[in-house]
Amino acid sequence: MTDSLPAVAFWLLAAAALGGAIMMMVTRNVVHAAFWLMEVMTAIAGIYLLLSAEFLALVQVLVYAGAVSVLMLFVIMLTLRRREDAIRSFEPGWGGAALAALFTGVILAALTRFEPTIALMPDVAPGIEEFGREMFTFWILPFEIASLVLLTALVGAVWWAGGGERE
Amino acid sequence: MTIGLTHLLVLAAALFGIGTYGVLSRKSAVMVLMSLELMANAVNINLVAFSRFVTPEAMTGQFFAVFSMVVSAAEIGLGLALVLAIYRQKRSVELEEFQELKG
Numbered sequence: 687m688t689d690s691l692p693a694v695a696f697w698l699l700a701a702a703a704l705g706g707a708i709m710m711m712v713t714r715n716v717v718h719a720a721f722w723l724m725e726v727m728t729a730i731a732g733i734y735l736l737l738s739a740e741f742l743a744l745v746q747v748l749v750y751a752g753a754v755s756v757l758m759l760f761v762i763m764l765t766l767r768r769r770e771d772a773i774r775s776f777e778p779g780w781g782g783a784a785l786a787a788l789f790t791g792v793i794l795a796a797l798t799r800f801e802p803t804i805a806l807m808p809d810v811a812p813g814i815e816e817f818g819r820e821m822f823t824f825w826i827l828p829f830e831i832a833s834l835v836l837l838t839a840l841v842g843a844v845w846w847a848g849g850g851e852r853e
Numbered sequence: 854m855t856i857g858l859t860h861l862l863v864l865a866a867a868l869f870g871i872g873t874y875g876v877l878s879r880k881s882a883v884m885v886l887m888s889l890e891l892m893a894n895a896v897n898i899n900l901v902a903f904s905r906f907v908t909p910e911a912m913t914g915q916f917f918a919v920f921s922m923v924v925s926a927a928e929i930g931l932g933l934a935l936v937l938a939i940y941r942q943k944r945s946v947e948l949e950e951f952q953e954l955k956g
Contacts, residue, residue, distance in 0.1 A: 691855075691856035691860075692856075693855070693856050696856045696860065700860075700864045703864065703868060704864070704867055704868065704871075707867075707868055707871040707872070707891060708871060710871075710875070710887070710891070711871060711874060711875055716881060716883060716884060719884060719887060720887065723887050723890065723891065726868075726891065726894070727890075727894065730894050730897075730898060733861070733864075733898060733901075734901055737861075737901050737902060737904075737905040738905065739901050739904075739905070739915050739918075741915070741919075742897075742901060742915055742918055742919065742922075745919065745922060746922075749922055749926055750890070750894065750922075753926070754890060754926065754929050757929065757930065757933055758883065758886070758887060758929075758933070761883055761933045761936055761937060762883055764937060764940070765883070765936065765937070765940045765946045767944075774880075774881060774884075777878060777879060777880055778878065779874070779877060779878020779879070781877070781878075782873075782874055782876075782877025782878035783874050783877075783878060785873070785877055786870050786871070786873040786874035786877060787870070787874075789870060789873055790866055790867065790869070790870030790873070793866040793869075793870075794863065794866055797859060797862055797863055797866065800859060800862070808905075808906070808909045811905070811909050812909070812910060812912060816912070817912060817915065820911075820912060820916070821916065821919075825916050828916075828920055832919075832920055832923040832924075835923060835924065835927050836923060836926070836927055838927075839926075839927030839928075839930050839931050840930070842931055842934070843930045843931050843933075843934035844934075845934075846931070846934040846935055846937070846938045847933075847934035847937045847938060
């Protein structure tokens with residue numbers, strides 16, 4: 687690894703992520719939007735790989751590009767009565783667009799004044815073994831709490847989504 | 854031209870802005886949840902980028918990103934379950950239908 691990211695790979699992945707996100711907003715078909723979201727997630731996994739976060743890239747593909755997108759598709763399919771319902775009417779939402787543009791503009795303006803103390807990428811990047819060791823020593827308590835959060839969310843999701851004849 | 858921390862921050866800001874636009878403008882509950890995921894991902898890019906450039910040995914940002922992923926996975930599961938539960942009552946996922954609290 688040199689002291690900077692591979693430029694070509696970064697530009698390709700950034701274009702894929704941004705283009706996918708824009709297409710997700712442009713398309714009027716909800717199913718297409720879910721697939722564009724999947725593409726964005728995969729491009730972000732590539733960016734994690736560039737940043738030598740291999741574990742995060744794997745988790746990104748498994749959780750976001752895999753599980754979350756499939757969950758989205760399931761809910762879209764379950765809540766559509768006809769195939770034509772997937773095509774939505776044009777919703778520009780100018781107010782929302784203005785607010786989002788303002789917000790992004792402020793952040794970008796702040797970033798132009800931002801001078802990172804470390805302009806070049808440090809050479810050292812611990813591998814996945816070091817990550818696992820840290821995870822199960824220093825971060826063990828947050829890890830267990832995260833497991834509890836996921837368990838609670840699982841039970842809650844089943845409780846909400848299932849059991850239609852309860853009431 | 855070398856790719857630095859600022860490039861990644863700009864990318865994340867742009868993705869976050871697109872996600873914000875989606876959350877504010879879409880009228881389908883599922884689309885709003887999808888845009889929320891986009892915003893969460895943009896934040897994770899920031900965390901990982903700062904981790905890689907500022908504290909590469911400690912990997913603090915990577916762990917933060919892992920826990921942020923856990924929380925947003927839980928959030929999306931619950932959100933979609935809620936959408937399904939509401940759909941069963943209203944037969945619709947349009948946000949305009951959910952106006953019981955409107956005064």
